[in-house]
Amino acid sequence: MEFAISFYGATQNVTGSRYLLRANNKNIMIDCGLYQERSLKERNWQDFPFPPAKVDAVVLTHAHLDHCGLLPRLVKAGFTGSIYATRASVDIAKIIMLDCAKINEEDAEFKRKRHLREGRQGPFPDVPLYTVEDAEAVFPKLVPWDFNKPIDLDEGIQAEFLEVGHILGAACVRFTVTQGQESRSVIFSGDVGRWDMPILRDPEALGPADYVVCESTYGDRRHGEQADIPEELAEVINDTDQRGGNIIIPSFAVERTQELIYYLAQLLKANRIPHLRIFVDSPMAIKVTEVFKRHPYLFDTDTTKLMRSFRMPGVTMVRSVAESKSINHIRGSAIVIAGSGMCTGGRIKHHLGHNISRPESTVLFVGYQAEGTLGRIILDGAPKVRILGEEYDVKARITKITGFSAHADQQELCRWLKTLSNKPRKVFVTHGEVNASKTFAKLLKDDFGWNSVVPQYNTTVKLD
Incomplete structure (x- = not known):
């Protein structure tokens, strides 16, 4: 045959x-x-x-x-x-x-x-x-x-x-x-x-x-334990808030962004992190969230909580380019979740450009970074990176949480x-x-x- x-x-x-x-x-x-x-x-x-x-x-x-x-x-x-x-x-x-x-x-x-x-x-x-x-x-x-x-x-x-x-x-x-x-x-x-x-x-x-x-x-x-995710996430957010910086999270629009919001909602409900402004700067992630609502037959029993967290107060769904740019003018700490997850394109590059040279800010990776991608280069400890045609010194805290995978x-x-x-x-x-x-x-x-x-x-x- x-x-x-x-x-x-x-x-x-x-x-x-x-x-x-x-x-x-x-x-x-x-x-x-x-x-x-x-x-x-x-x-x-x-x-x-x-x-x-x-x-x-x-x-x-x-x-x-x-x-x-x-x-x-x-x-x-x-x-x-x-x-x-x-x-x-x-x-x-x-x-x-x-x-x-x-x-x-x-x-x-x-x-x-x-x-x-x-x-x-x-x-x-x-x-x-x-x-x-x-x-x-x-x-x-x-x-x-x-x-x-x-x-x-x-x-x-x-x-x-x-x-x-x-x-x-x-x-x-x-x-x-x-x-x-x-x-x-x-x-x-x-x-x-x-x-x-x-x-x-x-x-x-x-x-x-x-x-x-x-x-x-x-x-x-092997991955880290899923039970460690809230602990690690809280540590990163509290540490960065005390230093007066932003938490920049490159995130995939499908699944990862929704999981992040779920965990943030739990931490906020328990008052384990400060009530910072949270921006989901990914029109694609917003659209994907609507797809989730159209296919409830694929959910497990925990998803009712997760769907409630999408309407969590304090989360701003950023759609326009003008709204995205305005985030960089906010004073004080904020959490910015933006695509793409490996920093290969999209709005995350602009947020990295405004934060990666700030010692008080943190870049938090919550997904796999393929070899040769900007995300992998940053995660591997490069002292300088090229973003949108410009060279930046990497001075921000660079960290990752593996349990999300x-x-x-x-x-x-x-x-x-x-x-x-x-x-x-x-x-x-x-x-x-x-x-x-x-x-x-x-x-x-x-x-x-x-x-x-x-x-x-x-x-x-x-x-x-």
Whole structure:
């Protein structure tokens, strides 16, 4: 039987997820994500390593930018098929792609003017990677689908979404390929979530699979305890308030911002932190919060409290650019939650520019920072950073809270894989930096006795 996987992204790095499943003369793409690491961003501009017009369908695991953010370029390059995603993922993907397109347009114009002023050309063209019009062209191709309901992709290929936690609507996908009396199955993990987290139900059991493509973002480490989050958050806020600075929190618009507000609400209710002004400076996060309200069937039992916290007094939802700029004129301490989570674009860059050289302020990271991103550079202790074309001395307190992560850690990934009802023929370890992927692949060999490999970028593996 014809059966192969091509690895066109998220190989020995954590962004740019993109796989092509070839079976029964069909080409099915799983995710089409944006690269966010600086060293790999040129891949976003390159021609696709396959003809987009020959891709029959796309199946989207979830709506994070590194999984859906290159769909506008795929469509513009000739893809005409359907894009299947869970109902919540369709809603969020529209918001994510539109926001990215607007940032692309704004950044391109900003860079064009700066490069013209400086008399030089940057490493990428001074045009948007894609436009709002390009993003909107994707929308008619999005097909909302339910969990645990087979998708018939023709030629003996079926797909099915299984709940995996991580973010609202996130799924792993099981493909079943049948030819005559013979069948094979392969699971693509997407990003695996965690157990006992706010908002979402726990990942569901996997059942059978012959092959697994498994993420390994935290495949070499364990998270901090979730119970420590309020303690650590209170310490950072109280310390910074005493120093008279601002707490700047780069945050992902989906899930992380909502969780932050939940924890802040609990701390304020208990009077464990001062009643500072809290700004959610992310139009995308505000829109995503509305999506949460449209999909209550995905919530766990704690979400009633969380939804109440969205109307918490003292939280200002910042929509306009003028409102965003005015935050930097406020005297006294404030908490600013802004996107993007890895500081690769968006309003967080402006807030960093106004605070990163202030010893009294704190930059608090609450999510994964991919290698090569501005967030990772700051977190790794760079004494100087370049933000929006200017050099800044890093004098602010730089810290992080690890318990927030929406990604399963090493132990939780093992817990998820143990729900397989059989021993897989092979596990492909992807979506992790080199050490994380190799460490996790070795663990699966040594402890599970499984055939596990770390695939290379732009390679194709034939399956039995």
